[in-house]
Amino acid sequence: MLATEKQYVQWFENETLRHARWLSQSNQVPPARIVLVDDKTTADEAYRLACAGTSMLWYGDFHNARQLLQALTRRIEHSEQRKISKAANKQDKSAGSPHSDKSTAESLVTPKIIPNLFHQQRQAQAQRSRLLSRLLLKLDAGYISQLRRAPDVRAACTAAFGQLDERMDESCLLSFRDLQGALGAAGWRAKGVPIKPLNLSIFPHYGVFAPTRHEYVQLLLDAPLPDTCRVAFDIGTGTGLLAIILAQRGVKQIIATDLNPRALACASENFARLELSAVHLQQADLFPTDAPLANLLVCNPPWLPAKPTSPLEYAVYDANSAMLRGFLQGVKQHLAEQGEVWLILSDLAEHLQLRSRDELLGWFSDAGLAVKYRLDTQPKHGRSQDETDPLFAARSAEITSLWCLVPFDN
Numbered sequence: 348m349l350a351t352e353k354q355y356v357q358w359f360e361n362e363t364l365r366h367a368r369w370l371s372q373s374n375q376v377p378p379a380r381i382v383l384v385d386d387k388t389t390a391d392e393a394y395r396l397a398c399a400g401t402s403m404l405w406y407g408d409f410h411n412a413r414q415l416l417q418a419l420t421r422r423i424e425h426s427e428q429r430k431i432s433k434a435a436n437k438q439d440k441s442a443g444s445p446h447s448d449k450s451t452a453e454s455l456v457t458p459k460i461i462p463n464l465f466h467q468q469r470q471a472q473a474q475r476s477r478l479l480s481r482l483l484l485k486l487d488a489g490y491i492s493q494l495r496r497a498p499d500v501r502a503a504c505t506a507a508f509g510q511l512d513e514r515m516d517e518s519c520l521l522s523f524r525d526l527q528g529a530l531g532a533a534g535w536r537a538k539g540v541p542i543k544p545l546n547l548s549i550f551p552h553y554g555v556f557a558p559t560r561h562e563y564v565q566l567l568l569d570a571p572l573p574d575t576c577r578v579a580f581d582i583g584t585g586t587g588l589l590a591i592i593l594a595q596r597g598v599k600q601i602i603a604t605d606l607n608p609r610a611l612a613c614a615s616e617n618f619a620r621l622e623l624s625a626v627h628l629q630q631a632d633l634f635p636t637d638a639p640l641a642n643l644l645v646c647n648p649p650w651l652p653a654k655p656t657s658p659l660e661y662a663v664y665d666a667n668s669a670m671l672r673g674f675l676q677g678v679k680q681h682l683a684e685q686g687e688v689w690l691i692l693s694d695l696a697e698h699l700q701l702r703s704r705d706e707l708l709g710w711f712s713d714a715g716l717a718v719k720y721r722l723d724t725q726p727k728h729g730r731s732q733d734e735t736d737p738l739f740a741a742r743s744a745e746i747t748s749l750w751c752l753v754p755f756d757n
C-alpha cells in the first residue's frame with residue numbers, strides 16, 4: 348500500500364537540518380514546508396497554516412493534537428458546507444426552480460445536479476484529506492512516539508505500514524490522520540465487526556474493505572442455492588465474508604480471490620479462526636486459474652464507478668466499472684452447466700446518475716446473461732437517514748440487490 352520507493356522528508360529544528368522517512372497512506376508527496384507547532388498553537392493559526400500549504404510538526408501533548416485535529420475538521424467542514432450550499436443554490440436556480448416548495452433533497456433530483464454534487468463532494472473530501480494531513484508527528488525507530496501522553500502505537504503502525512528498518516535507526520514522519528487510521532483499523536482488527544445474521548464477527552485488517560454495512564448478508568442467506576452447488580468462487584473476497592456465508596451454507600469447495608495481498612492475509616486469518624477448510628485463497632485478477640468450473644459465482648464489486656484517489660479507496664470506487672464489467676465478461680468461461688451468478692450491487696450509482704439501469708442490463712446481455720431473479724433490501728445506515736447530506740435524495744432511495752444471473756442458453 349505504501350509507495351514502493353522510499354521517500355524522505357527534511358525540516359529544520361533550531362537551525363539543525365533533520366530528516367526522516369516519509370509515510371503517507373494517501374500517497375501525499377513529502378511536504379516542502381514544515382513548521383514546528385505545539386500546545387500553544389491555536390486552531391485558527393493551524394487552519395491558516397494548513398490552508399497556506401504549510402505542514403505542521405507537532406511537539407505538544409498527544410491528546411491535544413487529537414483535539415486540534417477535531418477543531419481543524421470543524422473549520423474545514425464549515426467552509427465545505429458553505430461552498431456546497433452555494434453550489435446547490437446556484438445549480439438549483441439554473442435548473443429553473445428557485446422558489447419551488449420541494450425539500451432541498453427533492454429539488455436536487457434534477458439531471459446533472461446530483462452527479463455534479465457527487466463530484467464536488469469527492470473533491471471536498473480530497474481537499475479535507477490534504478488539509479488534515481498537514482498535521483504531522485515524528486515516530487522514532489520502531490514506531491515509538493516521544494510525545495507526552497502518547498499511546499503505544501507500535502503494533503498498529505507495523506500492521507498498517509509494515510516494518511521499518513530499525514537497524515538504520517529509521518525514524519519517520521506521518522500525518523496524525525494516517526496514524527488515527529492505523530489505530531482505528533487496529534481496534535477493528537482486535538474487536539471485530541459483528542455480523543448479526545451470521546452470529547459471528549469478522550476481523551478486518553488495515554486497508555481491507557470492512558463490512559460495516561452488511562445489509563447484503565441476508566440476501567446471500569435468502570437466495571436459494573443452485574440445485575448442484577459443489578464449487579463456488581467468491582471474486583474479490585476482501586475479509587472473506589461471502590465465502591464464509593457460502594461455507595456455512597454447506598458449499599464443499601470455495602475458491603476466493605482478491606488482488607489485494609492485505610485482503611488475502613485478512614481472509615486467511617478469518618477462515619482459520621472459523622476453522623473453515625472448504626475455502627481456498629488465490630491472488631488473482633478476478634477469476635482463479637487452474638480451477639474447476641463453478642456452479643456458483645459470487646461477486647460484490649465496488650459499487651461506485653469513479654476513480655479511486657488512494658489505495659484505501661480501491662474497494663469502494665471502481666474506475667469505469669472495470670471490475671464489474673470484467674467479472675460479467677468472464678463469467679461464461681468459468682461457469683458450469685446450470686450454474687448461477689450472484690452479483691451484489693447497490694443502485695446508488697444509478698441515483699447519482701453515474702450509471703443507468705439500461706447500461707447495467709446492457710452489460711448483462713452483452714455477457715450473454717439473463718436475470719433469473721433479483722432480491723432487494725433497503726440499507727438503513729446512518730448516511731441514508733441524514734437529511735443534511737446534499738446527496739440525501741440519492742442515499743435514501745438506495746436499494747441493494749442480489750442479481751441472480753444465468754447464461755441465456757441455460
Ligand SMILES: C[S@@+](CC[C@H](N)C(=O)[O-])C[C@H]1O[C@@H](n2cnc3c(N)ncnc32)[C@H](O)[C@@H]1O
Nearest residue numbers: 556583584585605606607632633647648649662
Ligand atoms: C467491495 S469489496 C467486497 C469485499 C467482500 N467480498 C465483501 O463483500 O465484503 C471489493 C473487493 O474486490 C477486490 N478487487 C477489486 N478489483 C479486483 C480484481 N480485479 N480482482 C480481484 N479482486 C478485486 C478488492 O480488493 C476488494 O477486496
